[in-house]
Amino acid sequence: MPSSRSRSQQPSLTLARSFLKLVKSLFSCFHSSQYLHQPQWNSDKAALLPRPISRPHQLRPSVLNADYPSCVHFIQRLPVEIISLIFVLGSEQDTNFPVTVSHVCSSWRYVALHTPALWRHIALGPQEDQLRARVLRARACSLDIQISPWRMTRLGFRRSQYWYAHSVYWHMQLVNPYIDRWRSLDIEFSNSEPYLWRASLAHCSTPAPALEELSLLYRNNDDTTPYILFAAYAPKLRRLTVDGISLAWMPSLYGNLTFLDYTHHGFTNGHHAVHDVLSILHITNQLNTLHILFPQGRIAYLPSRREPATQHVSLMKLKELVLKVDGHDIPFELASLVSLLSSPSLATLRLIDLGDAPYSFRSLKSFFYVYPIPRTLRYVHVGHAWYEPKMLQAMAQSLPLLSKITVKMSHTPEKVFTLNRRIRGHGPHYNVEGLGVQSGKK
Template sequence: MPYTPRRSQQRAQTFSRSLANTIKSKLLTSFFPDKQLHHHTSEPPVAHLRHSNDISRPRHLRRTLYHADISHSHHYIHFIRRLPVEILAHIFVLGSQQDAVFPVTISHVCRAWRYIALRTPSLWRCITLSPHERMWRERIHRARACTLDIRLITRASSRLGQPRTVDVDPFTVQWHMHIVLPHIQRWRSLDIEFPEYAPFLWKAALSNLLFGAPAQAPLLEDLSLVYRDNDDMDEFCLFSGYAPRLRRVTLDGIGLTWLPSLFSNLTFLDYTHHGFTTGHQAVHDVISILQVSSRLVELRLAFPPKRTTSLPSRVDSVTQRVTLAHLASLHLRVEGGEIPFELAHLVTLMSTPSLTSLRLVDVSRGHHPFPQLKSFFYVYALPPSLRTLRIEHGWYDHRMISPMAHALPRIRQIIVKRSHTPEQVLNINRATSKPSDDLNFGRSGAYNDRHLRIHRLDVQYLSK
């Protein structure tokens, strides 16, 4: 038969179709080894789950195009259908970290996605405790041997997206905790937050996690306990004193027994003092915490306004110092109109030779500098290792910028955030010129000239 371009094109199409079908068959066989695949099937393998207690069962699913003839359907196949199963499963896991309902949602899309979701244990590891007990027990079962992220947060979203609180009582909280307590050996993180006050909430939530209970958490890495309105002055000793993998802790409103077996390996600590102790006693308590957790890389500190009820305080001043050799980032947070005495005294007792980032946060976003600002920088010596300094609202005084740029030999960036103004960035380049001659501005904001004049202040004001 004579050679024609049309016949050559037909042979190429036949060969391409055969090769594509062979490759897809091999790939799907490797991804779904428990199913027998054929070239002419039009649907991917589906997990035949017929148990009566299954949740989130998809219905009225459309047929997929995984095995459709490539010559007729290649222009209908969405690009997400071409992703490898491992990448698709990883995308699902990332989405589940932001939304607890996401695994249920994606398992309703199609049979192939449901098949992947049910065979990805890490997709179901996030357990947000709520009255839907049956659903969470099924999710724990689907997580198989995977570690679990436990969340007990009494804040939900309304239809308009606004946060709203959910009424809780000690009996409900204790019932929620009983769902996950049998699996405490698998906990990877624990996050408990109570935005509003109710009596005995802490005891209900933590009663089975205290010292003496069979509540060791060998795989726990992240712990967050937030209850600003807590009125329980007792110190809690958690997990029978054993959580060797614990690295991140966030505390607000609760006192814990700070054991080395629990907290000596911390690298991140966000600590808001509970307020049951004040003055020198509060400083002593925090210094004791930092001595145990001396390996911190990031530290955030806050002393909220004082409570009306407090424990007896010591009279003598604290002189014991602590060295945080690995600390690279420090956040000092003020929640009122003035810098607390405890915070100002505490920073004078901390040695941070490796500190590179300092952030001064004003939660109330004041329009004027704190009255004690000059005194604070008089007693606190800014570490010469600083490279980045962020100053917010009440921490800002325009007379500070030039002395800081001159007193800190390694400073590269000073960021200022004030009310009703965009974020302003001052980049300092010391490589080609003297510090006083090369003060460059970042594009995210520009200082007004009247705030940038170099004031000839004594450098000891900052570094004494």
């Protein structure tokens, strides 16, 4: 899941990617140059060194020796604040980037070691000494904690890693004392092992005042215990991704969410599952973006409710709704949920088929019959088995603000249909079948 910070920094991230390629291409020539092994600061170096780069201040150019050649690369003439910012952006794309740039030359190493935000990403793994060094170099900067099923080697290769409960518990002990500095927590497990969640979240019981993003992914989890995290206090938490874990949903912890990617844990099904999700949405009623998935093939561990859910939930600020399906048909829980969901400000609707089926869902017509599509929709994305020409024709004719429909089918490029509105409400000039996209039938 790309974050809100990364979307708002797309131009800067493009510059960082280009800079990263340039660093790798110049890495060898920097080490072979006879000049770059010499100090790059003048006699006033002592007055400049103690000043850490941790807050904005007046820009100053790099000071070169008088005997330094005029053909020096332009990178060496950039202000250290600009170099520091580029380093931070590059580290968001590559976790080994801070180590790479700190070994180019003495001046870059000085900049890297005095940029706390460059070392804030803590990916837990076997290199305990490196983890402690990163925490130390980050100083008072907020931290991004990650437990991943894979790790990056020094050569840039991706290696899988198997987690055990005792190893997770040991590594979490290294970062748990800094919970008050956590900016994000990202935990993902791909292997099946008992007590993984208990080991990873056992000591997450103190407030997290700086936490902004939380991602908990473990599809193979069989622990039905609802977890209470961070003493129910994380006032800055805005983004949450959950898959396979049962949480105790409290307004003091999740009431300020603006982004929720929710995959149902599967411990309940039918009406019980719909009731659980409606209870969650009633608490997280400030959402701008909502992703929903009810995984297929999960065996319910808890007894189901017989009475249907009747509670209606209104998400007044919801702008984007993403409905996902990973089976051969639309699950009953998803169809029942959308029939009880109101979103009067919805502008974007994305219908995702994770199985990339070549045929339309059997219950597609029934789904659109029970789902009250908001008339505020401006953009619709339809993928694979969600596609049906007649349904899109009906949308185009009944939604007055709809301006674009995107269709993605198997083995064909994505098609974008732009609706051209005619004068005085004569309807849209739009024809799906005329563009050569047909739906299959089972």
